[in-house]
Amino acid sequence: MKMRFVDEFRNPELIRKTLDEIERIIEPDDHFRIMEACGGHTYSIFHFGLQELLPKNIEFIHGPGCPVCVLPPGRVDEGLEIASKNSDVIFTAFGDVMRVPGKKGSPLNYKAMGTDVRMIYSPLDALNIAMKNPDKKVILFAIGFETTAPSTAITVLKAKELDIDNFFVYSNHVKIVPVLKSILDQPNMRIDGFIGPGHASVVIGAHPYETIAKEYKKPVVISGFEPLDLLQSILMLIKQLKNGESKVEIQYKRVVMEGGNVSALEIMNQVFEDRPAFEWRGLGAIQNSALKLKPEFSKWDAEVQFNVEKITIEENKDAQCGEVLKGMLKPNQCKLFGKVCTPDNPVGALMVSSEGACATYYNHLYSTMSL
Amino acid sequence: MCLAIPGKIIELLDDNLAMIDVSGVRRKVNISLIKHENVQVDDWVLIHVGFAMNKISEEQAKEQLQLLAEIGEEQEALAEVKGYQFE
Numbered sequence: 534m535k536m537r538f539v540d541e542f543r544n545p546e547l548i549r550k551t552l553d554e555i556e557r558i559i560e561p562d563d564h565f566r567i568m569e570a571c572g573g574h575t576y577s578i579f580h581f582g583l584q585e586l587l588p589k590n591i592e593f594i595h596g597p598g599c600p601v602c603v604l605p606p607g608r609v610d611e612g613l614e615i616a617s618k619n620s621d622v623i624f625t626a627f628g629d630v631m632r633v634p635g636k637k638g639s640p641l642n643y644k645a646m647g648t649d650v651r652m653i654y655s656p657l658d659a660l661n662i663a664m665k666n667p668d669k670k671v672i673l674f675a676i677g678f679e680t681t682a683p684s685t686a687i688t689v690l691k692a693k694e695l696d697i698d699n700f701f702v703y704s705n706h707v708k709i710v711p712v713l714k715s716i717l718d719q720p721n722m723r724i725d726g727f728i729g730p731g732h733a734s735v736v737i738g739a740h741p742y743e744t745i746a747k748e749y750k751k752p753v754v755i756s757g758f759e760p761l762d763l764l765q766s767i768l769m770l771i772k773q774l775k776n777g778e779s780k781v782e783i784q785y786k787r788v789v790m791e792g793g794n795v796s797a798l799e800i801m802n803q804v805f806e807d808r809p810a811f812e813w814r815g816l817g818a819i820q821n822s823a824l825k826l827k828p829e830f831s832k833w834d835a836e837v838q839f840n841v842e843k844i845t846i847e848e849n850k851d852a853q854c855g856e857v858l859k860g861m862l863k864p865n866q867c868k869l870f871g872k873v874c875t876p877d878n879p880v881g882a883l884m885v886s887s888e889g890a891c892a893t894y895y896n897h898l899y900s901t902m903s904l
Numbered sequence: 905m906c907l908a909i910p911g912k913i914i915e916l917l918d919d920n921l922a923m924i925d926v927s928g929v930r931r932k933v934n935i936s937l938i939k940h941e942n943v944q945v946d947d948w949v950l951i952h953v954g955f956a957m958n959k960i961s962e963e964q965a966k967e968q969l970q971l972l973a974e975i976g977e978e979q980e981a982l983a984e985v986k987g988y989q990f991e
């Protein structure tokens with residue numbers, strides 16, 4: 534097997550050749566709108582300045598693949614309210630969630646007001662906190678696409694195995710393919726092809742994207758994160774588009790297997806089932822787009838064990854997170870961008886996470902301006 | 905959250921855990937998700953939220969480490985690995 538080396542993905546000559554090939558097959562009248570589904574890809578595209586290297590008639594539309602960005606407003610508050618009303622409850626979540634603004638504040642604000650909020654790096658950390666604090670109830674505010682859901686699933690199985698009854702999952706796990714389909718279903722939406730997420734596809738493989746290729750006739754190329762990975766993926770997409778094809782291809786073959794990670798899929802299906810519908814920020818309710826614990830695990834399901842009060846939030850009417858998430862506006866076209874909404878004082882979650890399109894734009898614009 | 909962290913398996917432990925090394929930082933991660941890949945000491949794996957997601961080659965691992973360093977996420981990745989508190 535031919536080994537690929539790091540330098541190969543930074544090799545200026547290979548990058549040049551790929552760009553030349555893209556320029557060779559694209560014609561002046563073409564205009565391709567390509568959505569990169571994953572926030573990690575958005576970050577790489579900006580960081581390496583790929584948009585500037587590519588012909589102007591290839592446009593990137595930034596997709597919804599940032600787990601905190603797509604949480605409907607109110608969701609974090611619902612979890613926090615349980616913890617703030619019950620002094621024996623500990624709220625745990627990944628760092629990305631900690632600064633998401635809510636109705637009364639972010640998890641960090643709640644913490645400052647006395648709620649027991651703890652940042653974790655792994656779902657297993659939350660289980661560990663539960664084991665060390667048997668007189669407390671620990672809620673794991675679980676987020677993430679299929680990349681993360683299997684890890685939460687194993688943690689639930691572990692809680693069952695060890696018979697831990699003070700650990701509860703508040704599941705916000707979501708699925709990538711239904712949301713891409715829903716974006717294609719939006720009125721006035723034109724996307725010509727997708728750069729598929731690298732790490733969620735490690736779990737799900739290539740097959741779930743077939744419906745996008747077959748029913749919607751849009752090509753999907755699952756891509757790595759290196760500049761050359763992304764350029765190769767774009768070349769593969771443009772070739773398909775020019776040939777009138779729509780297939781699912783894997784560019785990131787050195788990491789993603791066609792069939793995904795079979796063990797991870799099995800464990801995920803053992804613990805989770807589809808919710809009939811789940812609310813997404815800016816996109817509304819999408820059928821079968823999110824995961825909840827199966828009834829046999831309801832003992833560990835925070836939504837079953839606690840009285841969750843549904844919280845809806847009036848959003849700042851100038852916030853255009855929904856349009857940005859759907860790719861209808863670029864982040865810097867939002868009325869609040871950079872003025873009212875900044876990474877230090879975020880109005881929407883897209884400005885919070887380093888994978889959020891608004892934070893990526895802001896940091897990029899800011900760092901080029903200050904040079 | 906999207907970017908996975910590469911680590912090398914130093915020791916296989918009980919309970920589906922393994923000791924891994926990420927740029928000199930050693931922590932336990934859970935390997936249940938890659939049991940079918942028959943992991944061994946010295947294998948490289950991609951880590952996400954405390955779990956090994958798949959086996960990768962050493963070259964892939966180095967590439968991923970360089971990418972993390974280059975986009976300024978290496979410190980965050982190490983903070984994540986250092987932060988795993990489970991036993």
Ligand code: SF4
Nearest residue numbers: 853854867874881891
């Ligand atoms: S700039 Fe702020 S308010 Fe506007 S879309 Fe981005 S996160 Fe939402």
